[in-house]
Amino acid sequence: MTAIDKIQALDHIERELILCLQSAGAALMELSKEKTSQKATETNVNQFLKSLNNVETKLSEQINYLTQVSTGQPHEGSGYASAKVLQMAWHRIQHVKSRIKDLEECKMRYIQTNRMQSNRVGQNPSSTTAGVMM
Structure with a gap:
C-alpha cells in the first residue's frame, strides 16, 4: 500500500467517525x-453502533500496520537536520570571510597611514634638525 492509499484510508476513517458522531447527535436529539x-x-443508535464498529476496526488495522513497520528508530528519511547544519556552516564561513575582508581593509589603512607618516618624517629631516639646532 502506498502512502497515498494510507492517507485515503485515514480520510475514510475520519468521514466514518463524523458519521458516527452525527448519528449519536441525532439519537440524542430524538431522545430530547x-x-x-x-x-x-433505534435507527440512529444502530447507525451509531455500526459506524463506531467500522471506525474501531479500521483504526485497529492502521495501528497494526504501524506496529509492523515501526522499527523503534527515529525516522531517517528527513534531510532537514543535515540541511540546517550545512546552512549554518555556510553562514559561519561567509561571516569569517567578511571579517577577514574587514581586517584586510583595516590592515591596508594602517599600512597606508604608517607610510604617509614615515614619508612625512623622511621628507622633513632638515626642518626637524633645524628646529633642534636653533
Missing part, C-alpha cells in the same frame, strides 16, 4: 423531544 419516535431513535 417530548414525543420521541422509538423507530427513529
Whole structure:
C-alpha cells in the first residue's frame, strides 16, 4: 500500500467517525423531544453502533500496520537536520570571510597611514634638525 492509499484510508476513517458522531447527535436529539419516535431513535443508535464498529476496526488495522513497520528508530528519511547544519556552516564561513575582508581593509589603512607618516618624517629631516639646532 502506498502512502497515498494510507492517507485515503485515514480520510475514510475520519468521514466514518463524523458519521458516527452525527448519528449519536441525532439519537440524542430524538431522545430530547417530548414525543420521541422509538423507530427513529433505534435507527440512529444502530447507525451509531455500526459506524463506531467500522471506525474501531479500521483504526485497529492502521495501528497494526504501524506496529509492523515501526522499527523503534527515529525516522531517517528527513534531510532537514543535515540541511540546517550545512546552512549554518555556510553562514559561519561567509561571516569569517567578511571579517577577514574587514581586517584586510583595516590592515591596508594602517599600512597606508604608517607610510604617509614615515614619508612625512623622511621628507622633513632638515626642518626637524633645524628646529633642534636653533
